[in-house]
Amino acid sequence: MKPTQMECGKGSLNQIPPYCVISGDIRLTPFYDVKDVYDKMEAWVKDLNENIDKLPTRGPMSKYTLEGEDIDIKRGKIELEWGAKLDDARDMEGIACNMESxxxxxxxxxxxxxxxxxxxxxxxxxxxxxxxxxxxxxxxxxxxxxxxxxxxxxxxxxxxxxxxxxxxxxxxxxxxxxx
Known part of the structure; x- marks a missing residue:
């Protein structure tokens, strides 16, 4: 994935934003199937969400889960939103031209x-x-x-x-x- 745009919720300079959206595109060579990429990306996001507490951090105060009664959001969460449905993405698949034709x-x-x-x-x-x-x-x-x-x-x-x-x-x- 090539991240090309980023936005986040506004807050004070000393606050961690409540959300961050990273947008971009995935460029495939013709030797990859779009459905395989969709499936793999969905599996990676699922795995990250299930194991977000196991990701490497920069110490005990820098993690993706929080504990405490006064905490609204307890776990970080990754959401993947596709810019195109699978069938529409398949319509844009590239090709390798046949150099023997x-x-x-x-x-x-x-x-x-x-x-x-x-x-x-x-x-x-x-x-x-x-x-x-x-x-x-x-x-x-x-x-x-x-x-x-x-x-x-x-x-x-x-x-x-x-x-x-x-x-x-x-x-x-x-x-x-x-x-």
């Missing part, structure tokens, strides 16, 4: 014809339904022609010359597949 060979050949060479590389990310399509037998290749250094950046941009090359590559790809 006809589609991959044609894409490389088309790229070489326009750019002089093809340099395939892997990058993690996800697109809706690609894993389902691949499981159904589609020869899927994912390609992009923007600038990697600007992906998801503020003021993301691409070069028109790269888009012109992209168009030429896709035209060549169609020509190769029409033969």
């Amino acid at each position: 006809k589609g991959f060979a044609a894409l490389c050949k088309a790229t070489e014809a326009v750019k002089g060479k093809a340099v395939p590389y892997a990058i993690t990310g996800s697109l809706p339904l690609v894993r389902k399509m691949q499981r159904e037998g589609f020869d899927l290749q994912i390609t992009g022609y923007g600038l990697s250094k600007t992906y998801h950046a503020d003021n993301e941009y691409c070069l028109l010359s790269d888009m012109s090359d992209a168009f030429a590559i896709l035209v060549r790809l169609i020509e190769l597949n029409d033969k």
Whole structure:
């Protein structure tokens, strides 16, 4: 999990906040099944809650359980809330493209014809339904022609010359597949 946001209940500077929310996302390579990750995360949270009194601390006054008559909350508690239902998350599973397929060979050949060479590389990310399509037998290749250094950046941009090359590559790809 990549924690990217944090919030907590406000109080005085000398008070421990009553709650803390950590939000983030989990990025999977295509070799992991989303359901396995859901199940494992749920099991870890359950185990942590059942054994919260056994977690390492920084001494007897720094622990996740409290005793005493005047204490409202006796045990710390971890709650896991998914941002997507399992079926919706499965729709966003990534893939590993088949580098032995006809589609991959044609894409490389088309790229070489326009750019002089093809340099395939892997990058993690996800697109809706690609894993389902691949499981159904589609020869899927994912390609992009923007600038990697600007992906998801503020003021993301691409070069028109790269888009012109992209168009030429896709035209060549169609020509190769029409033969």
